[in-house]
Amino acid sequence: MGGGGQRVGTGRWAGVEAEVLALPGARRGGRGPSALRILGRQRREESHENYLRFLLDPREAHGLDARLLGALLRLAGLPETADDPRLAGARVHRQVRGATSRPDLVVVSPVASVVIELKVDAGEGEGQTVRQGDDFADLANLVLVYLTPTGRAPTDPRFRPVALRDLAGELARLLAEPTPGPAAPGRRHADDYLSDLESTVGISTDDDDAAGFWVKHGATLLAAQQSARRLLKHLPVHTRTALGALAADLGQDLVVTSRDYTAVGRSGRYPETAVLLSRPRWMDGDTPLLGFGLGIRRDADGHPGPDPDEPNRRPFHGVYCTDPAVREAIGKRFLSDGWGGHWGWWNPLPLAAQPTGTGFLAHNAATAAALVRDTWHERATTVDALWSERV
Structure with missing residues (x-):
């Protein structure tokens, strides 16, 4: 490549650059550091609880309505419950005390009661999910969710394991959808939380798209890397x-x-x-x-x-x-x-x-x-x- 070499985006590389710019990560690029990163609270479980309480509550000004709550239920294997319009009446509470336990989040709605135990770095406490399952067994239409970065299984089989990575992917999909009218004032907080899930907890919501891109273009990109080195x-x-x-x-x-x-x-x-x-x-x-x-x-x-x-x-x-x-x-x-x-x-x-x-x-x-x-x-x-x- 001499003095008349071409810029990326012209000639043979135009299609590759277009595909890179179409990847979800590229569309979400350019964000500054999130609030959690600035405050040094990216791995504090309490911080994630507060964000999830905000994002799962249809009343809050994030513009997601009950769609992220529905996505959580769908990931838990309950698609019919996830699509029920009555989820719009849900209310989300943090640290609800039971007789012997205190789950991180409890969602109460006309269609389901969802008890969520969240783990970011810590493991399950001794008998924790068993005690929660027993303490809240009387809630109507009970759904027990164990939410962890990788979706690992809890001790109590009544809990449904859900991966934070998958929930982050659903959040990314929802945020990528066109917003009719002005964006909700709290939408930036949803975007901030997605950034923390991706970069701090080690969750990537773009693996499928990125893996497909690499399999398609990997050999060509490695050849380009060698050209740069030469x-x-x-x-x-x-x-x-x-x-x-x-x-x-x-x-x-x-x-x-x-x-x-x-x-x-x-x-x-x-x-x-x-x-x-x-x-x-x-x-x-x-x-x-x-x-x-x-x-x-x-x-x-x-x-x-x-x-x-x-x-x-x-x-x-x-x-x-x-x-x-x-x-x-x-x-x-x-x-x-x-x-x-x-x-x-x-x-x-x-x-x-x-x-x-x-x-x-x-x-x-x-x-x-x-x-x-x-x-x-x-x-x-x-x-x-x-x-x-x-x-």
């Missing part, structure tokens, strides 16, 4: 060209060089290449001692090259420095741990698909050069002062 090996050459144009634009008699080195990590040594923008006084002959630029893993000595899908093998940009004291000072000044005994400060390079008419390498080399330019304007004076103060 192209990234040539990023240093393109970045050197982009930094050359930047040096001319900055107009400060700057030098652009490439330098192969061995990064020293906690668990090994890794061949890498730096492409650097330096002042002449930061050079030792043709060797850069200090510079701003790109760092990238090199395919050498049995080590694999750069990989956009492996965090520790992604390209990065930063401040390269071979002097340990100056490198440490740079790290302290810019709050960085540094990397490999060669970089005082660094950040991952944000790789991105190229627009139409621009090659993948040219586009990402331009991104690297823009980040080097910004970092230069922000930090070159400070770094130069630290270099001048070295002993």
Whole structure:
């Protein structure tokens, strides 16, 4: 893929991109962190009880009416009860005390009384479902539900196991349906809870769609991944060209060089290449001692090259420095741990698909050069002062 490479969404990839964007997860993308995530209560059972009390109650302003309650009953194996319009009269209560037990939720309606015991991380208490089944046996049209992430079976066979994953899938389906008129004011809370079920409890509502997509396109996508890995090996050459144009634009008699080195990590040594923008006084002959630029893993000595899908093998940009004291000072000044005994400060390079008419390498080399330019304007004076103060 050269300078005239195509952007994703055109040519052979148009259909694949369209299918990705049609997946439920993509349609629900872009949400910020939920309230539970911000408050650190994603795995607190009490929080899930409160959300479910809200979402299962037809009176609440979530716009779901009794449809999620019906979905729960359908998952419990009661389709006729689930479709009964009298569910609209249901009321939901938390922590109702029985003689020897206290279930998490009790739903009272003209068509069924639903006792729900919810488990997120904890296991069933000793005799818990048996005691609940006995305590509430006199409720009219009793339905006992044991709601867990995976739908595991309870001790008492009177309880019907239901998986939170499946209930989350029903919630996702309901939220994807068109809403006639203005959305209910509490609808965002339903969307928030779905986000928590998916990302925090480890429940994915999109597995069926995603699995079908992977089986259909997996081989093609793996070939595309290999293409990206092959192209990234040539990023240093393109970045050197982009930094050359930047040096001319900055107009400060700057030098652009490439330098192969061995990064020293906690668990090994890794061949890498730096492409650097330096002042002449930061050079030792043709060797850069200090510079701003790109760092990238090199395919050498049995080590694999750069990989956009492996965090520790992604390209990065930063401040390269071979002097340990100056490198440490740079790290302290810019709050960085540094990397490999060669970089005082660094950040991952944000790789991105190229627009139409621009090659993948040219586009990402331009991104690297823009980040080097910004970092230069922000930090070159400070770094130069630290270099001048070295002993």
